[in-house]
Amino acid sequence: MSREDEREMSKWSGDTLLDRLYEEAVSRHQEQAAGETWLQRKEKLKQSLRKTIGEFERNEEHEPRLLERVECDGYIRERVELSATPGVSYAAYVLIPKEARGPLPGVLALHGHGYGSREIVGLMMDGTPDEGIPGIHQHFAVQLVKRGMIVIAPDVIGFGERRLLADLAANPDAPSSCYRLSTQLMMLGKTLTGLRVAEALQAFRYLASRREVDEARVGVMGFSGGGLIAYVCAALEERISAAVLTGFTNTIKDSIFAVHHCIDNYTPGLLEHGELPELIGLIAPRPLFLESGEKDPIFPVAGFHKAAARIEEIYDREGAADKLAQDVFPGVHEISGRFAYDWLKDTLS
Numbered sequence: 001m002s003r004e005d006e007r008e009m010s011k012w013s014g015d016t017l018l019d020r021l022y023e024e025a026v027s028r029h030q031e032q033a034a035g036e037t038w039l040q041r042k043e044k045l046k047q048s049l050r051k052t053i054g055e056f057e058r059n060e061e062h063e064p065r066l067l068e069r070v071e072c073d074g075y076i077r078e079r080v081e082l083s084a085t086p087g088v089s090y091a092a093y094v095l096i097p098k099e100a101r102g103p104l105p106g107v108l109a110l111h112g113h114g115y116g117s118r119e120i121v122g123l124m125m126d127g128t129p130d131e132g133i134p135g136i137h138q139h140f141a142v143q144l145v146k147r148g149m150i151v152i153a154p155d156v157i158g159f160g161e162r163r164l165l166a167d168l169a170a171n172p173d174a175p176s177s178c179y180r181l182s183t184q185l186m187m188l189g190k191t192l193t194g195l196r197v198a199e200a201l202q203a204f205r206y207l208a209s210r211r212e213v214d215e216a217r218v219g220v221m222g223f224s225g226g227g228l229i230a231y232v233c234a235a236l237e238e239r240i241s242a243a244v245l246t247g248f249t250n251t252i253k254d255s256i257f258a259v260h261h262c263i264d265n266y267t268p269g270l271l272e273h274g275e276l277p278e279l280i281g282l283i284a285p286r287p288l289f290l291e292s293g294e295k296d297p298i299f300p301v302a303g304f305h306k307a308a309a310r311i312e313e314i315y316d317r318e319g320a321a322d323k324l325a326q327d328v329f330p331g332v333h334e335i336s337g338r339f340a341y342d343w344l345k346d347t348l349s
Helices: 003-013 015-034 038-053 140-145 165-170 178-187 192-209 225-236 252-256 276-283 301-317 340-348
Strands: 065-071 075-085 088-097 104-110 150-154 213-223 243-246 288-293 324-329
Touching (some): 075 192, 088 192, 104 140, 104 192, 104 340, 140 340, 225 243, 243 340, 276 301, 288 301, 301 324
Parallel strands (some): 104 150, 213 243, 243 288, 288 324
Antiparallel strands (some): 075 088, 088 150
């Protein structure tokens, strides 16, 4: 096929339109950035991000409820019931070092696609101990508690025990309820990201309020879809002291647009305000660690490098170049943690 034929087909199929709309959006971002200081743009981006994901009514009356307390190897595992918005509650695991001499640093740990928080606290889907080789989540909440941090791992809505009843009725093995949740919330003027962020921030507030935790030293670590939730939480909640994003950092152009992703990655109107690296840059000047597998098929390493370079520019502008770290490890779409775990421990210590 000749280049002329390719150009003609791209007009018929809509490729040209999509490319033009993306480039126009990026050009607007650049024009807006040129016309104001970074701090002015930063505040506008935060407001736009909050508005774009949608807000949910806060549940001010719910009292956290302890569901279980289990002694593990070197730590205590509690399970608590929380609620962020009226009519909806959820469970979260809290991992506490046995030799805790508080107050200790804390971490909000956010899982990605899979069977829920059990996947990161060393449990199988049915709640029994996972004695096998860890999967792509690498039991990362356990890795963090064994480094002396108190960890909260909430169940993200749409996975595991939080799949919708309608999806389970149609297929008991449904991997998630992302599609039904996303589409119905969008029709109601809200987003699944907004709901997940509201619940994650409630888990953060609960963790920060515990007597064993130093509320001034609470960070967040998120993998894949949990990375999306983590960056938004850190961008909007200044009390989050540090963030680790793994298997997520990229550009929208090179990942979300270029690779087939779950619908929960798409937020209507988001690109009207900024590309993903600029939005992640809202975390600056607080410490940030970016981790990616060099052969990650859904968040490609080329896009990671582009995004990381833009984030570096933002950190340089804020005089915080030393607060940004990154690691591209030999792996795929998975957590490594070979440097990130200790970086988070040292940063929060």
